[in-house]
Amino acid sequence: MNDIEIINFKKSYGDVNAVNGINLQVKKGELFGLIGPDGAGKTTLMRTICTLLLPDAGSIQVKGMDVTQNIPGIRALLGYMPQRFSLYQDLTVEQNLNFFADLFQVPQSNRESRLQQLFQFSKLEPFKKRAAGDLSGGMKQKLALSCALIHTPEILVLDEPTFGVDPVSRQEFWEILHSIRAEGTTILVSTAYMDEADLCDRVALFFSGQIKAVDTPLALRKNFKFPLYRLQGKNLRQLRDFFDQISGIHTTQTFGDSLHVSFSGKQSESQWQAWQKKTGGNLVSWQVQEPSIEDVFLDLIK
Amino acid sequence: MIEHNKIAVRTNKLTRRFGKFTAVDQVSIEVKQGEIFGFLGANGAGKTTMIRMLCGLLKPSAGDATVSGFDVYKQSENIKKNIGYMSQKFSLYDDLTIQENIEFFGGIYGLTKEQIQSRKKTLLKEVRLTNVEESMTRDLPVGFKQRLALGCALLHDPLILFLDEPTSGVDPEARRSFWDLIYHTAEAGKTIFVTTHFMDEAEYCHRLSIMRDGKLIAVGSPGELRDLYHKSNMQDVFIEIVNGE
Amino acid sequence: MTKASRTIAIARKEFLHIIHDPRSLIIIFVMPLMQLILFGYALNMEIQNINLAVIDYSRTPQSSHLIEQFEGSEFFSVFHYNGKHSDIENIFLKREAKIILVIDQDFARNFQRQTKTSIQILVDAADPNAATIIKNYCYGIIANFNLEHGGQISQPFDVEPRIWYNPDMKSAYFFVPGLIALILVMISAMLTSLAITREKETGTLEQILVSPIKPIEIIIGKVFPYIIMAFLDGFLILMMGMILFKVPFAGSHFLLILLSTLYIITALSLGLMISATVETQQVAMMMAISATLLPTVMLSGFIFPIRSMPILLQYVSYIVPAKYFLIIARGILIKGNTFFQLGFQTLALTLMSIILLIRTLRKFSLNLEK
Ligand SMILES: Nc1ncnc2c1ncn2[C@@H]1O[C@H](COP(=O)(O)OP(=O)(O)OP(=O)(O)O)[C@@H](O)[C@H]1O
Ligand SMILES: [Mg+2]
Numbered sequence: 001m002n003d004i005e006i007i008n009f010k011k012s013y014g015d016v017n018a019v020n021g022i023n024l025q026v027k028k029g030e031l032f033g034l035i036g037p038d039g040a041g042k043t044t045l046m047r048t049i050c051t052l053l054l055p056d057a058g059s060i061q062v063k064g065m066d067v068t069q070n071i072p073g074i075r076a077l078l079g080y081m082p083q084r085f086s087l088y089q090d091l092t093v094e095q096n097l098n099f100f101a102d103l104f105q106v107p108q109s110n111r112e113s114r115l116q117q118l119f120q121f122s123k124l125e126p127f128k129k130r131a132a133g134d135l136s137g138g139m140k141q142k143l144a145l146s147c148a149l150i151h152t153p154e155i156l157v158l159d160e161p162t163f164g165v166d167p168v169s170r171q172e173f174w175e176i177l178h179s180i181r182a183e184g185t186t187i188l189v190s191t192a193y194m195d196e197a198d199l200c201d202r203v204a205l206f207f208s209g210q211i212k213a214v215d216t217p218l219a220l221r222k223n224f225k226f227p228l229y230r231l232q233g234k235n236l237r238q239l240r241d242f243f244d245q246i247s248g249i250h251t252t253q254t255f256g257d258s259l260h261v262s263f264s265g266k267q268s269e270s271q272w273q274a275w276q277k278k279t280g281g282n283l284v285s286w287q288v289q290e291p292s293i294e295d296v297f298l299d300l301i302k
Numbered sequence: 303m304i305e306h307n308k309i310a311v312r313t314n315k316l317t318r319r320f321g322k323f324t325a326v327d328q329v330s331i332e333v334k335q336g337e338i339f340g341f342l343g344a345n346g347a348g349k350t351t352m353i354r355m356l357c358g359l360l361k362p363s364a365g366d367a368t369v370s371g372f373d374v375y376k377q378s379e380n381i382k383k384n385i386g387y388m389s390q391k392f393s394l395y396d397d398l399t400i401q402e403n404i405e406f407f408g409g410i411y412g413l414t415k416e417q418i419q420s421r422k423k424t425l426l427k428e429v430r431l432t433n434v435e436e437s438m439t440r441d442l443p444v445g446f447k448q449r450l451a452l453g454c455a456l457l458h459d460p461l462i463l464f465l466d467e468p469t470s471g472v473d474p475e476a477r478r479s480f481w482d483l484i485y486h487t488a489e490a491g492k493t494i495f496v497t498t499h500f501m502d503e504a505e506y507c508h509r510l511s512i513m514r515d516g517k518l519i520a521v522g523s524p525g526e527l528r529d530l531y532h533k534s535n536m537q538d539v540f541i542e543i544v545n546g547e
Numbered sequence: 548m549t550k551a552s553r554t555i556a557i558a559r560k561e562f563l564h565i566i567h568d569p570r571s572l573i574i575i576f577v578m579p580l581m582q583l584i585l586f587g588y589a590l591n592m593e594i595q596n597i598n599l600a601v602i603d604y605s606r607t608p609q610s611s612h613l614i615e616q617f618e619g620s621e622f623f624s625v626f627h628y629n630g631k632h633s634d635i636e637n638i639f640l641k642r643e644a645k646i647i648l649v650i651d652q653d654f655a656r657n658f659q660r661q662t663k664t665s666i667q668i669l670v671d672a673a674d675p676n677a678a679t680i681i682k683n684y685c686y687g688i689i690a691n692f693n694l695e696h697g698g699q700i701s702q703p704f705d706v707e708p709r710i711w712y713n714p715d716m717k718s719a720y721f722f723v724p725g726l727i728a729l730i731l732v733m734i735s736a737m738l739t740s741l742a743i744t745r746e747k748e749t750g751t752l753e754q755i756l757v758s759p760i761k762p763i764e765i766i767i768g769k770v771f772p773y774i775i776m777a778f779l780d781g782f783l784i785l786m787m788g789m790i791l792f793k794v795p796f797a798g799s800h801f802l803l804i805l806l807s808t809l810y811i812i813t814a815l816s817l818g819l820m821i822s823a824t825v826e827t828q829q830v831a832m833m834m835a836i837s838a839t840l841l842p843t844v845m846l847s848g849f850i851f852p853i854r855s856m857p858i859l860l861q862y863v864s865y866i867v868p869a870k871y872f873l874i875i876a877r878g879i880l881i882k883g884n885t886f887f888q889l890g891f892q893t894l895a896l897t898l899m900s901i902i903l904l905i906r907t908l909r910k911f912s913l914n915l916e917k
Contacts, residue, residue, distance in 0.1 A: 016441075037473040039443030083471075089827075123344075134320065137390045137467065138345030138499070164390070164470045166344040166499050167537060168544045192471050193500075237485065254478060256505035256536065257524060294474050301475055357757045359915045378913075382759040393754040397567050398560065406563075409556020410758045438567075454754075 001064065003028045003155055003186040004049060008058035011044050018044040020209035021058065026188060031181045033197045034190040035293070036206025037301055042190040043083055045206075046159050049188070050080040062155065079104075079153035083160050085144040089133030093124050093143055096132055097150060104151035111150075117179075118146040121172035138164045145173065152180060158189045162196065174199050194294035203293070205300055212300050221291050224299065226250045226262035230289035233259065233282045242279055253298050260295060308335040309368075310462050310493035311356060316365035318351050325351040327516035328365060333495060333509075335461070338488050340507030341497040344544045347513040349497045350390055353464045356495070357387050370461050386455030390466040390497075392447055396440035400431055400450055403439060404457065411458035421457055429453040429483060445476030452483060463487065465496040469503065481506055501537040510536075512543050519543050553760050557768025561742065565772065575738075575776050576783065579730045583784055586722050587792050596621075597681060598644040600628040602635075607655035609696075613666075616688050617648065623684075635669070645671045646681055658696070723788035724876035725849035727781050728869040731807070732843050734777045735814035736821070737835040739770055743822035744831040753915065762911045770815045777811045797883030803876070806893060810872040813896050814839070816903035817868070823910040843869040871895050 004026035011019045019041040026032045034042045047053045049060055051071045060067045062074045087096045097118075101111055119125040122142040127135065132143060141164050148158065162170045174196065181187055189200070197203045198217045205213040205220070213220060233239040236259050243252045243261050250262040276283045311333040318326040326348040333339045341349045354360040356369050358378035367374045370384040394403045404425070408418035426432050429449040439447065448468055455463060465484070469477045481503065488494050488508075496507065504510055504524060511521040520527055520543060524536055531539045565571050599617060603610050618625045628638065628647070638644050649667035657664035666689075670681055746752040755765065788794040821834045844850060846860060847869035853861055864870050871892035878884030886893070 035473075037443070037475060038445045038471075123346075127346075136346040136350055142345060160471055164345075164467055164499065166544070167501060168344060168541055170499075171541075192473050194474055254481075254502075254506070256502035297474055298478075354915065358913075359753060359756060361914065361916060379759055382757055385757065387754070387757040389750060389753050391750040391753075393750040395560070395564070395751060396749075398563055402560070402563055406556055406560045407754075407758070409559070410553050410755060410760050412550045412552055412759070414552070458758075 001028070002026060003030070003063055004188065005061040006045075006049075006058070007060075009045070009048065009055050009060055010057040011041075011048060011053065012056055017209050019048075022209075022211050024204060024211065024214065026186060028186055029181060029184050031177060031187045031199075031201045032189070033200030033203040034188065034206060035192075035194065035197050035203060035297060040206040041209045042206055043159055046080070046157050046188065046190065047082075050078060050157055051075060052080075077154040078157065079148060079151065079155070080157045081144065081148035081159060081161060083163070085148070087132045087140065087144055087147065090131055092129050092131055093135070094128040096143060096147055097128075100147040101150050106151050114150060117176065118149060121169060121176055122146050123169065138166055138169070141165055142169060142173075149176065149180070152183060152185055154184075155186045156180065156188070158187065160190055160192060162191060162193060170196070194292065194297055197293040197297075205297065207301055213296075217293055220293060220296050224262075224291035224296050226264065226299075227266045228260060228262045228289045228291050228295060229267070229286050230255070231259040231261060231283060232257065232285045233279070234284065235282055239279060239282050242275075242282070246275075251295075251299055251302065253295070255294070260289060262291075262295075262299070309333070309371075310335045310337070311339075311367070311369050311495065313356075313367040314365055316352070316355060316367050317363050318348075318355055318360060319363045324516050326355070329513070329516075329518045330365075331511055331518065331521065333493060335493050336488060336491050338484060338494045338496065338506070338508045340504050340510040341495065341513070342499075342504055342510060342540060343497075343513035348516040349513060350466055352513075353387075353466055353495065353497070356381075357385060357464055358382060383458075384461045386458070386460040386463045388448075388451045388455045388463075388465045388468050390470075392451065394439055394447070394451055394454060397438070399436055399438055400426075400442075401435045403450065403454060404435075407454040408457050413458060418457075421459075425453045425456060428456075428486070430479070443476075445472045445480070448472055448476075448480060449483070452480070456487065460492070462493045462495065465494065467497050467499065469498060469500060477503070501535065501540060504536045504540070512540065514544060514546075519546075550764070553758075554764045554768040554771075557760075557765060558771040561769060561772040564742075565776075575734060575780065579726070579780055579784055580787060582730075583723070583726055583787055584791070586726060587788075596624050597646060599623040599625045600638050600644040600647045601625055601650070602628050602632070602647065603650045604652040605650045605654035609655040609658050610650045612696075613650065613689075613692055614648070616692050617685075620684065620688060639669075639671045646685070648685075722849070723784065723792060723794045724873055724880060725847070725869075726788075727784050727807075727876060728810070728847060728849065728872045729840070729843045730780050730784060731777050731811055731872075732814040732817075732839045732869055733835075734780060735770075735773055735811050736818035736839045737832070738776070739773050739815055739818035740821040740825075740831040740835050741828055742769060742773075743819070744825060744828045747822075747826055748828055756913055756915070760913075762908060762913060766819060766907070766911065770819065773815065773818075774808075774811055777814075778807070781807055794880060796880055798879035798885070802886055802889075803879045806872075806875045806879070806889065806896075809893065809896050809900070810868060810875070813868045813900045813903070816900050816907060819907040819911070820903050823907050842867040846870065847873050849873060865895075866899075868896060868899060 002025040006022060006024040008021050008023060009019055010021050036042055044053065048055055048067060049062060051067050051074050054068055063077065065073045067074060088099070091099065097115065106114070124139060124143060127139070132140060135143060145161050162173060165173065170193065177187060191197065200217060202214065202216050203220060204211050231239060236254055239259055240252050240254060243249055248264050250264055253260045272286050309332055311331065314330050315328040316326060316330070317324065317328050329352060341352070343349050351360065355362050355374065356367060358374060358381055362374065369381045372380040374381065395406070398406065404422050405418055408421065413421065426435055429452055431446065431450060431453065434442070434446070439450065442450070452468065469480055472480065477500065484494055484496065498504060507524065509521065509523050510527060512519050520530070522530065527539050528534065528536065531542050533539045533542065601614055603614065614625060617623050635647060638647060647669040651665060654664055654666065668685055789796065817838060818835065821831055821838065825831050825834060846864045846867045849869065853864050853870070856864070875889050875892050878889055
């Protein structure tokens with residue numbers, strides 16, 4: 001049986017359709033990612049799953065319980081970390097962690113090892129006597145995450161958990177997520193970092209209240225049908241402007257120090273050399289590129 | 303006129319302590335006018351503290367700094383006229399419309415009604431918010447809010463912009479369009495001081511500095527830093543610096 | 548250089564917050580009216596048409612006249628009790644009356660001789676609050692009677708001075724100025740302190756502080772809308788008080804406006820002082836309540852007469868701004884006091900404002916240092 005079963009779910013605020021009829025299944029023990037542009041309806045979906053909002057139409061079942069019927073039942077087995085979750089600013093790091101451990105009745109025996117694991121990722125141990133309000137933005141987020149992860153619910157819902165978290169800590173955070181999943185917890189997570197989507201078992205791509213695609217990251221990437229190239233150049237912006245004008249071009253996107261371009265068909269080596277000349281040598285190198293989730297995302301919402 | 307060799311921000315052993323804890327430890331940097339200067343570092347490295355000192359929001363504990371030629375200790379009023387700031391936490395009014403926010407910030411910078419109206423028009427076009435100016439700010443997606451915040455920071459036509467994590471929580475598409483805006487602004491001669499945790503964005507900066515535990519570890523262009531640390535991308539450079547002792 | 552435009556920008560924005568959130572308008576304008584009506588009618592219900600049993604052993608024109616005085620008051624409905632004297636207690640038990648007036652046989656004689664004469668008044672003290680109010684009314688009527696006839700009916704009660712200037716004995720007279728004092732201080736102190744700490748909490752203050760604005764511009768811009776609100780509210784309550792409870796306006800309109808402004812400034816300074824010291828709305832709220840609501844209700848003479856308080860609290864009452872405003876408002880509205888009669892109160896409020904404002908300007912920093 002699926003842990004989360006969503007059938008034709010709709011939700012609107014006034015005349016804005018936040019979620020417009022979606023169907024989705026999350027299996028037990030799955031690490032499921034939600035990605036999509038800002039305002040696509042991810043938070044609305046997550047809040048409804050957590051029984052904080054009521055569906056306008058359709059149904060959502062969590063472990064066989066309806067979100068409109070068995071609210072206490074669902075809440076008992078579900079952990080939720082809202083977007084921009086703020087802690088008790090006047091309590092210290094340690095006090096916040098202990099409070100949530102007490103709240104979720106984490107037994108003393110488990111507590112210590114879990115805390116160590118969380119400190120490993122958050123690097124907050126040296127600051128455990130500091131008031132949460134005096135932490136940096138990313139440290140606050142990491143503390144909030146640690147508080148949410150201190151107990152192990154059967155289903156964990158995390159709304160943009162890595163907001164403002166630095167790359168090293170993000171990596172370690174995802175290692176924790178994987179170990180939690182290994183213990184059998186089902187995890188639903190939304191993110192604005194596309195590299196994180198790659199770390200999920202399956203991903204749903206949200207766009208204006210609808211689901212455009214659901215699949216494993218690998219299958220999603222394979223679905224990118226256009227030949228993709230990675231270019232390097234002296235001036236990437238000029239290079240991008242140049243390729244935007246080419247006929248047969250599908251997408252041009254900057255990716256750090258390189259430019260990703262895709263075409264409706266494969267391009268010949270001689271064509272590339274012609275372009276290199278035409279850009280006055282601005283185009284330095286080109287090579288075939290495996291599409292990333294970010295390429296897929298940018299293409300789908302185009 | 304914009305002189306490209308002019309120094310926009312210069313710090314000399316700038317230090318900030320909170321009690322016994324040193325959040326920024328003797329940092330010396332130089333940022334040229336018209337430069338996009340990236341500020342990287344793990345959470346708690348001291349990026350926000352550094353920016354807050356330069357904007358006059360926090361007093362340095364030691365060291366010197368000038369912003370746009372003005373001293374941070376004595377001339378903070380002059381500095382404030384010349385800088386725009388976008389804080390890490392969204393800090394516009396959620397319960398005002400886009401239009402009202404712009405008019406308010408125009409007002410506190412002492413712009414006249416006419417100035418505000420004309421600036422509003424060009425800015426809304428620039429940050430691509432022309433059709434939503436009557437919307438309540440709280441109803442906007444994150445990406446829109448960030449563009450509005452940038453618009454408000456640019457209202458009084460400052461020389462230097464401090465952007466503290468302007469793209470956190472913003473989707474890949476909106477981030478790219480935000481960076482197009484940053485480029486535009488820099489091309490108009492403004493200096494941009496920006497922090498980010500997206501390593502692809504680090505590549506978009508002209509020069510970068512990376513901090514660890516309040517200290518400045520490395521400064522240079524993305525290419526220079528990659529070469530220096532023998533890495534193929536910024537992500538690996540960053541990880542090396544953050545983990546290294 | 549201070550710029551008026553910056554101050555105006557802040558004030559305008561503050562109005563926008565209020566307009567965009569109709570609930571705040573309700574709190575500002577509807578709540579005080581509800582309080583007024585609640586207070587007013589709750590008090591009036593207790594004191595209107597109270598049954599008064601008269602046992603008149605004197606049966607003289609003088610005694611009839613005294614009884615007429617009671618009959619003339621709309622608060623008592625008077626009837627003559629003809630039963631046996633020993634049954635008097637049954638009147639209370641059967642709830643036939645809440646008050647019994649016994650006039651002695653030699654009432655008229657003593658009255659004419661200008662010697663002390665006595666009457667007996669029994670009040671049902673089952674409800675002590677009501678009993679106190681009833682007692683006060685009786686006293687007022689008797690005092691009036693004495694004044695008219697030059698007689699000396701000895702007072703059967705403790706004297707409470709607040710009755711003096713309220714010859715018609717309408718309790719509304721007392722609580723309308725008190726309510727004005729309360730609402731003004733709440734709006735001025737509580738709302739301004741909340742308005743500033745809210746910006747600290749949401750982080751919007753940080754954005755304002757990087758602009759070339761001056762503390763004084765922020766402060767004036769912030770308080771201006773609340774001065775207006777406070778004024779409108781004060782005016783509204785006074786108007787309703789005059790219409791519903793026939794509160795008189797014996798003194799100068801200008802003087803009341805002038806001194807109300809002073810009181811509002813004192814309250815605003817208090818609110819600013821709070822917001823300059825605390826970081827969160829929650830703490831600001833608690834401080835504002837303990838610095839405004841409680842003292843204004845308990846220690847200003849609004850409900851409990853200051854003279855009957857423990858001596859320590861009487862001293863404390865000297866630092867409660869509402870104490871002075873209450874004297875001012877009651878003085879102008881009911882007694883028709885002039886500026887010179889209220890000189891001490893004016894001075895006290897001015898001093899408090901100056902001290903608070905100086906402290907606030909010193910504490911209000913243009914950065915995030917605590
Ligand atoms: N008011 C304060 N009191 C005590 N410590 C503080 C205070 N403000 C900041 N700090 C500490 O200073 C250090 C640097 O914080 P800062 O906000 O500058 O980090 P940052 O580099 O911006 O991090 P992030 O990437 O998470 O935004 C942190 O350890 C933080 O806890
Ligand atoms: Mg920061």
